[in-house]
Amino acid sequence: MKSASVELTGKTIEINVGNAIYGGSFVGKIEDGKAVFVPFVLPGERARVLVTDEKKNFARGTLVELLQPSPARITPRCPHFGECGGCHYQHLPYSRQLEIKRSVVLEQFARIGKFIDPAVKEVTPSPDEWNYRNTVQFHVAKSGKLGFQKSSSSDTIEVTQCHLPQQPILDLWPQLDLDPELQIERVSMRVGSDGEVVVGLEGELAEPPDFSLDFPLSVVLLAQDRDLVLSGEPTSRFMVRGDEFIVSARSFFQVNLGQAEAMIEHVLGLVDFSNDMTVFDLYCGAGLFSRFVAPLVKELVGVEFSESACNDFAANMDAFDNTSLYVGAVEEILPGLDSKPDAVILDPPRAGVAPRALQALVKASPKHIVYVSCDPTTLARDCRALVDGGYRLESIQPFDLFPQTYHVETVVLLRRNEP
DSSP states (O other), X not given: OOOOOOOOTTOEEEEEEEEEOTTSEEEEEOTTSOEEEEESOOTTOEEEEEEEEEXXXXXXXXXXXXXXXXXXXXXXXXXXXXXXXXXXXXXXXHHHHHHHHHHHHHHHHHHTSOOSSOOBOOOBXXXXXXXXXXEEEEEEOTTSOEEEEBSSSSOEEEOSOOSSBOHHHHHHGGGOOOOGGGOXXXXXXXXXXXXXXXXXXXXXXXXXXXXXXXXXXXXXXEOSSOEEEEESOSEEEEEETTEEEEEETTSOOOSOHHHHHHHHHHHHHHSOOOTTOEEEEETOTTTTTHHHHGGGSSEEEEEEOOHHHHHHHHHHTTTOSSEEEEESOHHHHGGGOOSOOSEEEEOOOTTOOOHHHHHHHHHHOOSEEEEEESOHHHHHHHHHHHHHXXXXXXXXXXXXXXXXXXXXXXXXXXXXXXX
């Protein structure tokens, strides 16, 4: 007779730590074979952990004590590491971080995508391991001080250091003093290539806050129904491969421009773009890929849902007569497009491509699909659907845009199987 399992939540147990999983944790096994996911440990370590949550097939825990540390472990640079949820791998040398990220991408393609021996290439390293972020979003603590969410909860901790933002953000951040009564929940800061910082304020504000500045600064209130410029300029300017991009405070843009340029070069080399081709750039955003593909092809069609990103796309692509933009969700727009693409670039959000959009993409039958993803789980899922729809995986290239974290960007090339 099989004995009933023991309730583990709230108990302290000892585990041997195994491989990394996507999300920043590592896997240990407990007595009945159940997996327990624990952050801030390393493969080969033995650790005492507190079980914080238990499900039918797995549990989650937090590190209490290292019993046998790994020889690979190094001292984190940041004093908040382990409490702050922003970084996950500061206790690892950078070369080892890259190895783990490649193993995670490979595991997702094998487990989620059901691909046998997927040929995942070595991760392209970031030119900067620290101070690479041009954009940072802070949460506002109850005291009004800026901070980040804890690794194990939605609470905000005040932070005195962060080694990921670029220097202009580091210079500005300690100077901001927010009244906690203003109901500002998040503060974003974005520094352009010119060194100018644009601050975005978010929260449930009934009306614009009263504020004063002792120095020139661009501040935008990002309300639900509108964006209101409180001072300075509403946009940031970035130089990418010698071209200037205008990006609104609300719009998404890559936070690591050095690596973004490497990704663009890679995408341009995957497909032999020519002046007789029609290319769709789905989830085109502010036009990061479109700007460099449009001069090479006959027609470029962008599709984007975000209103602010659409405005940025129009400004950034103004010099090109062969470009059109459709405003709306890809799954709504793509099935109704009359023109047929020779190649498609996909750069969806973390949730990946909606099933209806994948079906329309297979029906459109482009010869080449370049899929740029920030989430290897949904990427592997969508690649399986595309392969089942008549495509083959040609290339899987990860890029590290987010050193010290578990995040990894991956660019995949799929080609249509010829009859």
